[in-house]
Amino acid sequence: MKRILLACSSGMSTSLLVSKMKEVAESKGIEVEIWAVSQDKVPSEMERADVLLIGPQMRFLKKKLASDAEKVGIPLDVIDPVDYGRIDGEAVLNKALELIGEN
Amino acid sequence: MKKFMEFLENILLPIADKLNNNRHLTALRDGFMVALPLIIFGSIFVVIANLPFLDKLLSAEAYAAYQNALGPASAATLSIMGLFVIVGIGYKLTQSYGGEAIYGGVVAVAAFLILNPQELDGVSGVIPTAILGAQGMFLGIFTAFISAELYRFFVKKNWTIKMPVGVPDAVSRSFSALIPITLTLSIFLVIRIVFSFTPFETVQNFIYTIIQAPLTALGSSLAATIFAVLLIQFFWFFGLHGQIIINSVFDPIWYALNDENLKAFQAGTELPNVITKQFIDTFLVGMGGTGMTLAVVILIFLIGKSRQTKELGKLGGPAGIFNVNEPIIFGLPIIMNPLVLIPWLLAPVVVTIFTYFTMSIGLVPKPAGIIVPWTTPIGISGFLATGNSWRGAVLQIVNLLIVMAIWWPFLKILDKNYYEKEKVKN
Numbered sequence: 001m002k003r004i005l006l007a008c009s010s011g012m013s014t015s016l017l018v019s020k021m022k023e024v025a026e027s028k029g030i031e032v033e034i035w036a037v038s039q040d041k042v043p044s045e046m047e048r049a050d051v052l053l054i055g056p057q058m059r060f061l062k063k064k065l066a067s068d069a070e071k072v073g074i075p076l077d078v079i080d081p082v083d084y085g086r087i088d089g090e091a092v093l094n095k096a097l098e099l100i101g102e103n
Numbered sequence: 104m105k106k107f108m109e110f111l112e113n114i115l116l117p118i119a120d121k122l123n124n125n126r127h128l129t130a131l132r133d134g135f136m137v138a139l140p141l142i143i144f145g146s147i148f149v150v151i152a153n154l155p156f157l158d159k160l161l162s163a164e165a166y167a168a169y170q171n172a173l174g175p176a177s178a179a180t181l182s183i184m185g186l187f188v189i190v191g192i193g194y195k196l197t198q199s200y201g202g203e204a205i206y207g208g209v210v211a212v213a214a215f216l217i218l219n220p221q222e223l224d225g226v227s228g229v230i231p232t233a234i235l236g237a238q239g240m241f242l243g244i245f246t247a248f249i250s251a252e253l254y255r256f257f258v259k260k261n262w263t264i265k266m267p268v269g270v271p272d273a274v275s276r277s278f279s280a281l282i283p284i285t286l287t288l289s290i291f292l293v294i295r296i297v298f299s300f301t302p303f304e305t306v307q308n309f310i311y312t313i314i315q316a317p318l319t320a321l322g323s324s325l326a327a328t329i330f331a332v333l334l335i336q337f338f339w340f341f342g343l344h345g346q347i348i349i350n351s352v353f354d355p356i357w358y359a360l361n362d363e364n365l366k367a368f369q370a371g372t373e374l375p376n377v378i379t380k381q382f383i384d385t386f387l388v389g390m391g392g393t394g395m396t397l398a399v400v401i402l403i404f405l406i407g408k409s410r411q412t413k414e415l416g417k418l419g420g421p422a423g424i425f426n427v428n429e430p431i432i433f434g435l436p437i438i439m440n441p442l443v444l445i446p447w448l449l450a451p452v453v454v455t456i457f458t459y460f461t462m463s464i465g466l467v468p469k470p471a472g473i474i475v476p477w478t479t480p481i482g483i484s485g486f487l488a489t490g491n492s493w494r495g496a497v498l499q500i501v502n503l504l505i506v507m508a509i510w511w512p513f514l515k516i517l518d519k520n521y522y523e524k525e526k527v528k529n
Contacts, residue, residue, distance in 0.1 A: 009347045012478070013429035016422055039347075040133045040195075056433065057344040060119040081342055085433030087418055 004096045005045055006036040006079075007065075008055030017079075020089030021096075030097070043068050051099045052076035053092065056084050075099040112341050112439075119343045122351065127248055130196035132351040134247070135358070137191030138184050139474075145181025146473040146487075148173050149365070153471075155491045181365065181474070183235035184358070185243045189215050192247035200255050206280045207251045213284075214250035214291040215243050218298075218306040234307055237362030240355055241315040242307050250287055257283035315359065322356035323378045325459050332387055332451045339393050340447060342438035346388065357383060365472025368490055374469040377462045381470035385488040385495075386458045386502060387451055389477050392428020394447055395454065397481065398506035399431055402514050409521035412514075425478045435517070442517050443510075450509040454502045467494040 197207025335345030391397020403416035419430035471490030489495030
């Protein structure tokens with residue numbers, strides 16, 4: 001079971017992406033738990049996650065969250081703006097799995 | 104052009120970084136987030152207490168009884184929102200330092216209450232609720248910052264009472280907070296006593312007169328609002344979350360103005376402010392998503408020819424109804440797209456001015472101080488924000504049409520571009 005955490009300002013627009021990613025994962029038979037939270041909840045939610053992806057509009061958070069993520073020992077990255085705009089669940093899911101794989 | 108954009112982004116990103124990662128601004132923003140559910144709860148009951156036509160259906164007595172029965176809901180939440188913001192800031196700031204957050208929260212409240220008048224019209228032993236609302240907001244914010252910092256400072260000094268081994272952890276923890284809290288609150292008591300010898304009499308009065316009143320007056324001006332709106336749009340143009348960055352600075356002012364209107368609305372007197380939190384959220388920035396992009400979605404359905412824009416309309420439409428518009432911002436795209444820069448900046452400014460004037464001349468009621476969740480669809484949110492007035496809903500529709508008109512030529516060019524590229528490809 002891979003656990004993917006998405007974060008944006010209020011967890012609203014990333015939750016659009018969550019449902020798309022879940023669809024893709026299901027069709028491919030990948031077992032995942034994906035959820036979206038608002039940025040202030042990230043530090044506490046991070047402990048449950050294997051990877052953290054940040055909405056591109058919040059990319060200025062990367063530096064701050066990177067040090068938190070390092071403590072928990074999970075990778076993080078900013079979601080590609082083009083994928084984000086297309087709500088491209090597959091691309092973001094692949095990216096997340098790739099990051100987990102590298103870790 | 105691309106170079107110039109990159110140059111600008113290199114300037115903006117560090118600003119966004121600084122503003123958003125500033126410990127105090129983050130605590131301030133998160134503090135408001137703590138208060139938000141309570142604020143919305145109170146708002147719901149203000150709306151229910153002021154349902155349209157009810158005053159005509161019920162007798163005057165029954166209507167007053169109805170309003171009195173519902174009154175405590177907002178009196179205990181929305182009207183004293185400052186209190187929850189203070190707890191939130193004290194809590195979040197202490198948490199950010201890794202301290203015991205709940206003590207940071209309660210110390211902030213106690214320090215705030217120490218600085219405030221504890222009598223009203225000669226009656227002692229009361230805390231005027233007015234200071235727990237917007238009137239005390241600025242003092243509350245400063246107090247929460249300072250008390251949480253002092254608390255942390257004294258905890259770090261480690262002048263704590265050490266408990267012998269074998270004392271339960273919770274017991275020793277309650278003592279460990281004792282000295283830092285005592286010292287912190289003593290300082291605030293001294294401040295209170297010092298101020299009682301000044302013409303301001305209370306710190307509350309001092310901060311309100313010297314800082315809050317001038318700042319809110321400035322913040323309630325049309326120019327300051329246009330400036331804030333432009334900044335939000337500008338940050339978003341570079342794909343950075345404008346509201347998150349700008350609101351942490353403007354929210355205290357906008358909420359304070361909002362609360363003044365709420366008090367007047369509930370008292371049935373003339374509403375003092377046009378510019379309020381809801382003015383920004385419901386009629387400008389948040390209407391159909393930042394930059395009012397629901398208008399763009401509708402335009403796409405009306406004039407879109409290219410596959411790219413049509414797909415985007417289908418993708419972004421449903422979310423746009425609930426004012427979530429990241430698909431449009433990143434998908435059209437709006438970010439870094441020089442072709443849409445003009446309507447992106449121009450439309451919100453025109454709508455700001457238009458809305459300001461329709462409310463100033465009384466064509467549409469001013470926002471009643473009710474906080475409507477930002478995901479509420481257009482029409483409903485305008486109705487609720489203006490204290491259940493259909494004019495508020497109509498204004499939103501008119502604003503939407505204005506945005507559509509401004510975007511029309513630009514979207515047409517963009518769409519044609521895409522369309523021709525698609526034709527070449529096929």
